[in-house]
Amino acid sequence: MSKTLFDKIYDSHVVNSTEGVDVLYIDQHFIHEVTSPQAFDGLARRGIDVFRPTKTLATPDHNVPTINQHLPIDEPLSRAQVEKLYANCQEYGVPIYKLGDDRHGIVHIVGPENGITKPGMTIVCGDSHTSTHGAFGSIAFGIGTSQVEQVLGTQCLIMNRPKTMRITVDGKLSKGVYSKDIILYIISKLTAAGGTGYFVEYAGSAIRGLSMEARMTICNMSIEMGARGGMIAPDETTYEYLKGRTFAPQGEEWDRAMSYWKTLHSDVGASFEREESFDAAEITPMVTYGTNPGMGIGVQDSIPSTNGVATVEKSLRYMDLQEGESLHGKEIQNVFIGSCTNGRIEDLRLVADYVKGKQKAPHVKVMVIPGSKQVERQAIDEGLDKIFATAGFQLREPGCSACLGMNEDKVPRGEYCISTSNRNFEGRQGPGARTILASPMMAAAAAIAGKVVDVRELL
């Protein structure tokens, strides 16, 4: 019988089906300092141990400072969370990449770059952007803290099988259009709730043509249309990326892995509960104008009418924007380049390549946050740090940073920030902050111009 990629992986991980739910085995669990302390606490109260400690990997990312990471953390609550994570990992024997470790970084950057994330796996983390790992052809999704406790205690989760949706993007991308634009475009068409209840497989020639890093950007934002996760079938691009990474299989084991990985695709005739398709040629550089990621438009387009919908009017009031207005030419005060969506080396290279020899606009503050120590080191080895310094961009240390405004990296009240992150919710980047989501290239160009520009006019 024809099966989807999702079904193949899901079915091979079901331990037991009973009471209308499935017990799903989890191959890899990632944890961080913010959503795990209460889970460890729960284990202690029940008097149970971590069942398979080496199938979990910890790294602090959400709440860490992005300067002076070699020093003790100043902020007491942040320090307490990070220290609690260290203590829990020590007590239960869970591997951890601490601050200062050259493998430290944002959890969704660390997994792939070390070859921990591989095709055919089930992967979870107490973070909704866990869907990033689906770019390797794995089932990866975000969970709550009660579920973190379940995985720590039993290496399993109770699941209701999600529905499947295939999103096909065929055709050729225009110049100045990147994977971030593809996913912002898809979300703008399907809405912020459009994928709820579904697990998405991305397919089509435009997806196939993307690098692994670009694919991760797409899968990362699946949650922004409400989908549980997103995945892309592995292919030569995937194998090429994985080969030689620390935790990738070696020698004969690689060959055995490859023969399994090559079975990981949706069969011809496999049926999805829903199919959507888009033409890559229709996609232009995207920006968001509202307070959810579904409120996106092409940079030259006008903000659609609110049609009197109170929630939309509230959103535009928050953003201090009007229906009918275009964001093209809108002055911005902040630029944030980083996050699990766009904090990888290709993103930084793209930005550096454009800003080389240029200067940021005087009134703009630009933060570049590498996704991990490895990305940071690579950026320095390639001399990108010098390009950023000359341009007036501040290259900091890895972490989630101003993507969620949990540490001190925040956008001031009332100011606009063009951001390569994943969410433009009210207050997401700091109380009163106004976020415009866009690609790294759009962010770089806005930093130089001091306003939102159309990168197609510059390339």
Next chain:
Amino acid sequence: MEKFTTVTSTAVPLPIEEVDTDQIIPARFLKALTREGFGDNLFRDWRYDAQDQPITDFVLNNPTYSGSILVAGNNFGCGSSREHAAWAIGDYGFRVVVSSFFADIFKGNALNNGILPVQVTPDELVSIFAAIERDASTAFTIDLEQQTFVIEATGAEFSFEIGSYKKMCLINGYDDIDFLLSNRAKIEAFETTQVRF
């Protein structure tokens, strides 16, 4: 986990759509190490201004409305997986959230904390908001066993869906980990059959 059978209460209306978990509990309040105390910061930036003064026209600051039922617009709980959102709602005193649509992760988190997400149709949601607007002292009864939502003033009754497993958990106060631990032998047996790369 506290058992859930029936709830009869007045309701607090929040007729806003796409309420994301960053609104329910902003990230800067996620720095606690325990599950308690998040209710004080529920809807923090809608509830208090930049000087930490209550914003009087926000519904939680309006003494007219109270109760253990929150009624909200479409796609409630979208965004981050932070269970702190469910903890904040529970800690504030809500046992039920009613909406025409819930984001998946929030729904799961709510159920894991003894909070019942009741999904009604868009038309039913409109009639619930209207009933509260007509009379804020209107009571509603949610009966989990019967899977019904009743507007006491009019007698209007709506049914809602919930999976049999989660219904059993809520009624008995069980949580998933109890169930998973009872599967331990099966999990260990499963592991021996697996080849992973």
